[in-house]
Amino acid sequence: MPHAADASESDTIAIRARNLRRTYPGSRGRTPRVALDDLSLTVPIGEWVALLGPNGSGKSTLIRLISTADRATDGTLEALGSTIGRGTTNARALRAYKSGLGVVFQSPGLDRLLTIRENLLAQASLFGLSGRASTERIASAARRFELVDRLDDRVGSLSGGLARRADLARALLHHPRLLLLDEPTAGLDYDARTRFLDTIAALRREAADAGTPLTVLMSTHLMDEAERADRVVMMHEGRIVADGAPSALRGAIGGSSLRSAGSAAAPILERCLLNVSIAPDGGIIGRSGDREALAAAASELARAGLPFEVSPPTLGDAYLAATGRPLSEGSTP
């Protein structure tokens, strides 16, 4: 039987994962790969949560489990009031859960040979929408996502940004309560990414105003995307290493960062008692909550003729502080 989650909980909690584990069997005698390791996470209804981590950190695996595209090896997963994955045997309850779910995977779930309208009609049929209901939903989605003039264009002829908007329209056509976005802006330029995230923010506001809050779980490896969320969950090697509001995560590491391009800066920063790390671009980063130490380091660098800049900590710095690895570096498989 699908276990209906506790009634009072299901009113406030969209996702609750407990000790979730997913391992993939190793091929040709290799040891099994652990994609998720004892992960526990609770997402209240209406919250926008960004899963932040490099490739291989387990973000997509978690989204696949919640989307029912995969099953956990161990642990329990409840979403929208139903137990999903392991323990779910009732097909009707699973269908009810899926009816409230919208998913945008890394590859757009659109058929490139079909037009946007044909894709949306197919999507509508998958969610039991037909006739006038589907026509009205498609017209409304086309207006919402500025696709009216392109509805009869084949998806294969669209730009990346437009195809992503069409994919988002597809995922939201049935008015889901939980939206899962797995690296939804992959391959888009900065403007298209910003526009996509603006749309998500607007959708959430509208849903909240209408009294039907939309919960969003989005995976990303980009700091600026994660900054848009209410909450950032940092992942590393299948585990959660930090969890909180973006400002809280940045604030938790304290102080400021001092960055210099030259490798000669490292010993100077260390001498001034700064926490030193190497950025993905090879630059040297010194971090400290002590203003005097930062000022001393700055004057030492200036004396040595090394250019530098001082900036407030970023989510990337917070990730580095939590894992010892920069965000752009993949997890060890």
Add this chain to the structure above:
Amino acid sequence: MSASGIHAFVRLTARELVRFVRQPSRIVATLGTPVLLWLLLGSGFAGSFAPPSGHAATTYAAFLLPGVLTVSVMFTAILGAISLIDDRHAGFLQSVLVSPAPRWAAWGSKLAGASAIATAQAALLLPAAAILGLPAGTLGHLGALAALACVAVGVAGLGLALAWRVDSVQGFHGVMNLLLMPMWLLSGSVFPLEGASGWLRAVMFVNPMTWPTQALHASLAGVFDPIAWGATILFAAAGVALAASTIGSRR
């Protein structure tokens, strides 16, 4: 079987047909290959072929027609099944599987779409039977069409079950060529079952493709062959069962 499930099935089947029409190269390849095979083999063996006693075909081109129809259906049904791998890579399959639509609508639409396209395409070649002097008649033509539909369903089901397990189009082609070409060559399509040597005849006898081909031969000769028909329907049912058991259950 819910109304929404049927609606999803119909919509997804229509998608298969639209996709086929929008890929002209696929139409040319699946129709051109058997016609070319027919022209080359039919002309090459025209002088050396002696029809088996009691067979309706008096020329090799006429004898080869059921085989050409069969191979046309096989090619087209297999290409339809391959589109499952394309759907997986493109992300479309994933969006179907995480939707509340029943799993049978996903595989059923693939099976129905591939089978309908394959049968319709072979039907375009069917009028050649009258031109070649085969005494099929209306009932014979309908019987031939039904036998071709059974081949299409059986092969598409087999192809879908394999495509569900295999991740690359190249791998799929390799396995299918290894399996389907011998099945076709040893089905009585290219040379008659009656003339085959002892061991080869035994192999042809257990080849599941032999019986739909025999049902086709019989139908185009205006004859009803109950044994061939029984095996043909069984072949189609096995294809459906294979697809259902492989894709219908969770991986």
